[in-house]
Amino acid sequence: MKQEKSCGAIILKGQSKELKVLLLKHNAGHWAFAKGHVEGNETEEQTALREIKEETSLDVTLDTNFRTTVRYSPMEDVEKEVVYFLAYKTEGNETPQLEEISQMKWLNLEEAMNTVTYERDKEILQKVEKYLEKK
DSSP states (O other): OOEEEEEEEEEEEEGGOOOOOOOOHHHTTTEEEEEEETTTTHHHHHHHHHEEEEEHOOOOEEEEEEEEEEEEEEEETTTEEEEEEEEEEEEEOOOOTTTTTEEEEEEEEHHHHHSSSSSSHHHHHHHHHHHHHHH
């Protein structure tokens, strides 16, 4: 079975009640987070930062204290692991990478949970919520 690895992040801006999550509508039609394949000798963090910049044009700060993974099979004989961090927008205006992303929007956590396409992404947002409550 072929193994693939991607890294990305749940991108946030704002504080507490004003907190917003950036969701991306991928050209395949699903709403999810910024992520992409590890290239060469990149670390997980380097991959996440590069993919966020490529897909959204944003500069972010990663919170690597939050790290969660999901595994799934995108096609027969392929197992994919995706590592997600939290990221906080620092600079830039979000601009989608049109080759992969058709739309982006900032939503509060509840709206984001109702918008993401996959159940595993809802579970990630629940983990984010618990993590932020402890901070």
